[in-house]
Amino acid sequence: MERIFGDARLPEALRGCVVALGNFDGFHAGHQAVVARARDLARARGCPALVASFDPHPARLFRPDLPPFALTSVAQRLDLFEAFGMDGGVILPFDRALAALSAEAFVRDWLVGRLGVQGVVTGGDFTFGKGREGDVTRLAALMAEAGGIGEVVPAVADSEGVISSTRVRNALVAGDPAAAAALLTRNFALRGTVEHGAKLGRQLGFPTANMRLGDYLRPAYGVYAVWVRLASGERVKGVANLGIRPMIEPPVELLETWLLDWSGDLYGQEIEVELVYYLRPEMKLDGLEALVAQVMADAEAARAALAG
DSSP: OEEEETTOOOOGGGOSOEEEESOOTTOOHHHHHHHHHHHHHHHHHTSOEEEEEEESOHHHHHOTTSOOOBSSOHHHHHHHHHHTTOSEEEEEEOSHHHHTSOHHHIIIIIIIIISOOSEEEEETTOOBSGGGOBOHHHHHHHHHHTTOEEEEEOOOEETTEEOOHHHHHHHHHTTOHHHHHHHHTSOEEEEEEOBOOOOHHHHHTOOOEEEOOTTBOOOOSEEEEEEEEOTTSOEEEEEEEEEOOTTSSSOOOEEEEEETTOOOOOTTOEEEEEEEEEEEOOOOOSSHHHHHHHHHHHHHHHHHHHHO
16 A cells, blocks of 8 residues: 655556545544445546545644544554555645645645545545535535545444544543444554663563553553564564553553563564453552562463453
8 A cells, every 4th residue: 555645746546546534543433434435436436545644633733732642643544544455545744734724725735636536535524624614515515616526424323322533532541442442343552662661570570561652542541451463463462551650660651561471572663552451450569579469460360351
């Protein structure tokens, strides 16, 4: 899949495409329906199928004080689009200049001019243009004027209501990764580079791979049964503590993962940690002996959970 960032020119082979347009953070079941419609429409028309997303998230531009809330990194999103069978992924730079464009100018300059689209597919709540002046009806009209089409995919719902990124975030904050996975159609995963830490776990018999949380939403602090995907593609069982490590001073927010039944050097490598089951909250224990006993119990609980 071709990956195009910012103002980079779209390859000629991808022009004349149908594009799924939206932020798609999390790429949950509702987003997947939009992208699937764009892919299927493109295949029916014999043209390329693209996804166009934004970075940073529009909310981050207008409210930089917001706490971290991302469900996927840009790289994760693009990987998910590729796995979905798309021909190209375009990351549009959501800056003040783009935000200031009128709805008409956005369609003319970006969709038709830069991307050469013949069709656009969005969700029903999509808005665009300065002050969010454009909606899906306006988009369809502007595309028709340009000789293309604009389609809207209805919201996807389950027994609890419309599937949304907000519901995914709420589930994770509540310590319910299984509910989040049902909405995402996969486990929520944090991707990052393994850093050197205090190496206390190594001294105590459970070496951990430490990652910063960066722009990701903070799920409930605590201990999780996890799957870890290594750079090699290997998938390994693990147990992870997500939080501020109340047993260690000074407190530092990290995701610390002990890869079970695996050994090797991961420093400087990128790994992806899937949160599968919430085992318990963080707690301050009575000394290192109690810590070791608790971690070993957590490891056994993780093995049992992941075995199922």
